[in-house]
Amino acid sequence: xxxxxxxxxxxxxxxxxxxxxxxxxxxxxxxxxxxxxxxxxxxxxxxxxxxxxxxxxxxxxxxxxxxxxxxxxxxxxxxxxxxxxxxxxxxxxxxxxxxxxxxxxxxxxxxxxxxxxxxxxxxxxxxxxxxxxxxxxxxxxxxxxxxxxxxxxxxxxxxxxxxxxxxxxxxxxxxxxxxxxxxxxxxxxxxxxxxxxxxxxxxxxxxxxxxxxxxxxxxxxxxxxxxxxxxxxxxxxxxxxxxxxxxxxxxxxxxxxxxxxxxxxxxxxxxxxxxxxxxxxxxxxxxxxxxxxxxxxxxxxxxxxxxxxxxxxxxxxxxxxxxxxxxxxxxxxxxxxxxxxxxxxxxxxxxxxxxxxxxxxxxxxxxxxxxxxxxxxxxxxxxxxxxxxxxxxx
Numbered sequence: 001x002x003x004x005x006x007x008x009x010x011x012x013x014x015x016x017x018x019x020x021x022x023x024x025x026x027x028x029x030x031x032x033x034x035x036x037x038x039x040x041x042x043x044x045x046x047x048x049x050x051x052x053x054x055x056x057x058x059x060x061x062x063x064x065x066x067x068x069x070x071x072x073x074x075x076x077x078x079x080x081x082x083x084x085x086x087x088x089x090x091x092x093x094x095x096x097x098x099x100x101x102x103x104x105x106x107x108x109x110x111x112x113x114x115x116x117x118x119x120x121x122x123x124x125x126x127x128x129x130x131x132x133x134x135x136x137x138x139x140x141x142x143x144x145x146x147x148x149x150x151x152x153x154x155x156x157x158x159x160x161x162x163x164x165x166x167x168x169x170x171x172x173x174x175x176x177x178x179x180x181x182x183x184x185x186x187x188x189x190x191x192x193x194x195x196x197x198x199x200x201x202x203x204x205x206x207x208x209x210x211x212x213x214x215x216x217x218x219x220x221x222x223x224x225x226x227x228x229x230x231x232x233x234x235x236x237x238x239x240x241x242x243x244x245x246x247x248x249x250x251x252x253x254x255x256x257x258x259x260x261x262x263x264x265x266x267x268x269x270x271x272x273x274x275x276x277x278x279x280x281x282x283x284x285x286x287x288x289x290x291x292x293x294x295x296x297x298x299x300x301x302x303x304x305x306x307x308x309x310x311x312x313x314x315x316x317x318x319x320x321x322x323x324x325x326x327x328x329x330x331x332x333x334x335x336x337x338x339x340x341x342x343x344x345x346x347x348x349x350x351x352x353x354x355x356x357x358x359x360x361x362x363x364x365x366x367x368x369x370x371x372x373x374x375x376x377x378x379x380x381x382x383x384x385x386x387x388x389x390x391x392x393x394x
Contacts (some may be wrong), residue, residue: 003052005059012038012063020339021069030072030106031213035362038064039072039105043089047101072107075338079148080104080111084157084333087227091174091215100155100176105242112153113231114144114177114201115224119394121146122362124159125168126392129203131160133177138162138175138213140183140206146359148200151335154180157227159220164390171389172220176212183207195352197339215383229299231360234385240280246341246349247276253320260320269320279305300361300369307356310341315354317346325350 003011003279019032034048038060038316043049064071074081086101103109120127129142140160150156156177163171177184183206188196215223237254242253247376254261255267279302318325328347341349357363384392 003050003056005056008050008052008056008059009063012060016063016067016069021334025126027106027108028072029070029100029225031232033069034102034105040085043101047089047097048105058250068339070285072105075340076149076152077107078338079105079107080115080155080159083113083156083227083231084111086230087157087174087214088176090226095211096214096384102227109154110149111181112156113227114147114150114156114158115227116146118145122365124194124224125172126389127159127161127172128394129160129165130388131173131208133162133210134207136210137207138173140175140177140203140208142203142367144203145198147186147199147201148359149199149337150201151188151196152337154199155179157214161389162220163218165219167386168384168389168392169221171218172224173217174214174220174223175208175261176214177203177206177208178374181206181208188335189335190333191352192354193348194328195334195336197336210358218332223230228361237315240283242275242277242280244280245276246274246310246317246353249342249349250313250320253317257320258323265316265320268316271314272309272316275305276309276313278375279309289363297394300366301374303360304363304366304370306354308341309354310353314346318350321346339383385389 012346015036015038019029021029024032037045037048037050039048040054041050041052041057041060042052047155052163066323072081085101085104087094088104092361099111104111115127117127117129127142129140129144131138131140137158142160144158144265147156156179158175158177159172160175161171161283164171179186183204185204186199188200188201189200190196191198214220236276250269251273254266282305285304288301323344327345329345339352341352361369368380372379
């Protein structure tokens with residue numbers, strides 16, 4: 001039986017009455033919410049959802065927010081919620097969905113992404129991490145890099161080369177890797193901000209059971225597209241209120257510090273405010289399109305805009321603050337659980353925004369995606385398209 005907004009609101013209120021947020025332990029509350037189908041309502045019944053349109057999630061969220069109910073801290077497990085979960089839902093077996101989705105959503109198990117490599121960042125399909133079949137297991141050897149949150153993660157989504165004798169986009173297989181297994185070594189990568197939210201991960205004879213393979217052998221590139229499309233929407237299409245994000249921080253400073261104002265800065269601030277509002281509304285439209293199916297290449301455009309705006313707004317903030325904008329509180333090596341643009345000073349935001357045009361797909365690669373898959377322009381010549389991976393120049 002279909003559920004409309006009024007019925008879903010009633011169901012959420014009944015759930016809150018049975019599990020009062022003020023007296024129910026956080027873990028128990030989140031677990032019960034998942035079992036009731038109020039985690040992500042568009043997911044199937046039994047997997048945290050009710051098989052209803054994604055748009056109805058807002059009805060649930062409004063009731064829970066009004067009741068001051070605990071959340072599952074999505075910033076801490078953004079890769080799991082935004083990338084791993086939809087990939088498992090779309091490509092995983094019933095056993096994999098039952099095993100991974102609930103502890104992922106509740107936050108008991110944090111996830112990271114083992115995709116990029118030192119020699120395969122922008123050209124991800126050129127990856128060289130190898131997975132060799134050994135009975136019911138795969139033995140994996142290689143190195144991954146720019147792995148956000150690997151130091152806090154239990155599981156990782158991993159792509160590895162299982163057949164070097166075919167062109168690079170083929171012969172890739174997609175796995176779930178247990179980050180606590182022998183042979184997995186995580187090393188911090190210190191960034192320009194002083195933090196090490198990123199890591200490099202070394203895989204030495206890591207055994208992954210075939211039961212942790214997502215999709216068919218050699219079909220990993222197709223599975224990875226589900227992950228990457230969701231990643232771009234998660235980064236570029238985040239739901240924020242008007243004047244949320246970095247533009248809100250700069251606008252607040254402008255209103256509270258009139259002595260910093262100049263005519264030129266005012267003109268630039270207004271321009272970026274309008275662009276931020278356009279991006280916010282466009283992101284809302286993109287999320288509404290998701291109700292009808294899986295995210296497409298349009299997410300690449302959103303992610304492009306997000307990166308450019310963050311960099312321009314953070315640059316404006318440093319200029320607005322003058323000498324204050326050059327101050328930096330602490331370069332001590334820290335290993336945060338998530339990126340917090342609002343919790344640090346302007347200098348941090350300026351430096352960290354530089355990574356926005358690299359992470360989640362470089363802006364140069366995303367421009368190609370928009371040109372070819374959104375605008376329908378002729379693709380660039382690719383001489384390696386039909387060459388076996390083992391024969392590529394490296």
